[in-house]
Amino acid sequence: MAGMTASGLGKRFGETDALRAVDLAIENGEFLALLGPSGCGKTTLLRLIAGFEVPDAGELHLGDEVVARAGWALPPEERNVGMVFQSYALWPHMSVADNVGFALKVRGLEAGECRRRIEDALELVGLGGLSRRKPAELSGGQKQRVALARCLAMQPSVVLLDEPLANLDAHLREAMQIEFRRFHREIGATFVYVTHDQSEAMALADRVAVMDRGALQQVAAPRELYAEPATEMVARFVGxxxxxxxxxxxxxxxxxxxxxxxxxxxxxxxxxxxxxxxxxxxxxxxxxxxxxxxxxxxxxxxxxxxxxxxxxxxxxxxxxxxxxxxxxxxxxxxxxxxxxxxxxxxxxxx
CATH class of the missing domain: 2.40.50.140 (Nucleic acid-binding proteins)
Known part of the structure; x- marks a missing residue:
């Protein structure tokens, strides 16, 4: 497992500063939520952690390893980082089991090990009996569980979640919040969870990092964030x-x-x-x-x-x-x- 440290991290898109000198330390095994309004930089930071973007300033460490610095980034496949997308990103022609095992086969894992990881991941997310179904036969909540199982089967040290509950109705969101906490507790990986929904962030995270206009406003436990906001933006945005x-x-x-x-x-x-x-x-x-x-x-x-x-x-x-x-x-x-x-x-x- 691994924590993460960003030091002076910056990213520009044209004339726009998407991230401005972000300093952030995430502990090994922590559940951290990145919270903020649309366009605040939280997804850009997540993509930098994943390796999908190259920073223009600063450094990023996963554990003791430098994985990004200004002008360079270690490719995503070499980071042992898993990602769960808002859109699920499931192959419609593949079964649940094949979707979960696709990345394992690309990595060249032995067939028996692939099968074991697929079964373990599906059992963990409560889909052990649905391995042969296609995505079209699943509910929204089940599709999200498949996406999470695919991530967990890779046994990543860091799990990145980009607004994973945004497409679910209120009842399913509440149920999946409980499940995400259970998954985090059982596998012990570091979770970084992007959301604009403060109730999600407060319910799930050990700490919440509030962002606005590319900068960190405050990083604190949910109760502290609510009771003692550090800036006017946090005071108005939270609660x-x-x-x-x-x-x-x-x-x-x-x-x-x-x-x-x-x-x-x-x-x-x-x-x-x-x-x-x-x-x-x-x-x-x-x-x-x-x-x-x-x-x-x-x-x-x-x-x-x-x-x-x-x-x-x-x-x-x-x-x-x-x-x-x-x-x-x-x-x-x-x-x-x-x-x-x-x-x-x-x-x-x-």
Whole structure:
């Protein structure tokens, strides 16, 4: 098995910097998710790890081996890296077993070893009884399992997954998330998983690397990423976060006392009195009461467990969203919104 280290990794396509000086260390056996909006660079980074692209700057190590540097890359077939594609990439005329064993035969493995690996991989993904079927006879979830079995049969040290659940419905995605965690636990390989779906990233990964415009914004465990975002982009992208300008007033029992739009609040973070900072809050952190910021309700959307109420702050253009578990106020109603929890973004990281 192997970890991976990127040092100053960069990639350009014409005048566009797809990756900008990426420094990232992935531990041996870790499950890391690359998360970000479309065009952020996450798939480009995955393709560099796979060997499908050549970097324009920096170095990439798999284990102790340099596999890419500016202007050069070790070919994919020499990296012991497996990849699972969003589109499955199955041969329609081949059986399930033949699809899983195709790369093994290309590598010239002995027939008995090929057969053993195919059987083991199909059993691992729960398709042991479907080896003779063709892809057209399979559901979307089964096709994804075949694609994963083909990857696992190669016994790679690093498994790369490029939005593998994007083509599945919500029910199947949830089921496959559980399966991916099981596969990772059982084979012990390093997993690098690309997604734009933060719920997937949070549910699956040991750590999540958030990217934006070709650069890493933050790499952290899911709970830390949610509770303590490092930049304004991460604050807004993860967990429907909202960002408010605040003035730090002082400290109280380990919390920061801050003021925004005429109301005071106790929040988490570090700061000195008088500093102007940005505060990250989420819908669950806000409440309707008589002592908060003055606002006016602009919309309310019932979402099952709660109604999401949107309200515009009277003293500015900021619109806040909060969870209401009772009868929501009517549109146009004047309300006050208090902050029950929040995180001060680190100074200089907005």
């Amino acid at each position: 429907r976060g909202m960002v408010l300008p605040v003035t730090v007033v002082g400290q109280d029992s380990g919390f920061i006392v801050a003021e925004a739009f005429g109301a005071q609040m106790r929040v988490r973070g570090t700061a000195a009195a008088g500093e102007e900072r940005l505060l990250c809050v989420r819908p669950a952190d806000l409440a309707l009461d008589g002592a908060g910021m003055e606002a006016r309700v602009t919309a309310a959307a019932f979402q099952g467990a709660a109604t999401i109420v949107s309200a515009q702050i009277e003293q500015g253009e900021h619109v806040l969203r909060l969870e209401c578990h009772g009868l929501p106020p009517e549109e146009g109603a004047a309300v006050r919104i208090s902050v029950r929890d929040g995180w001060l973004l680190p100074a200089g990281r907005a």
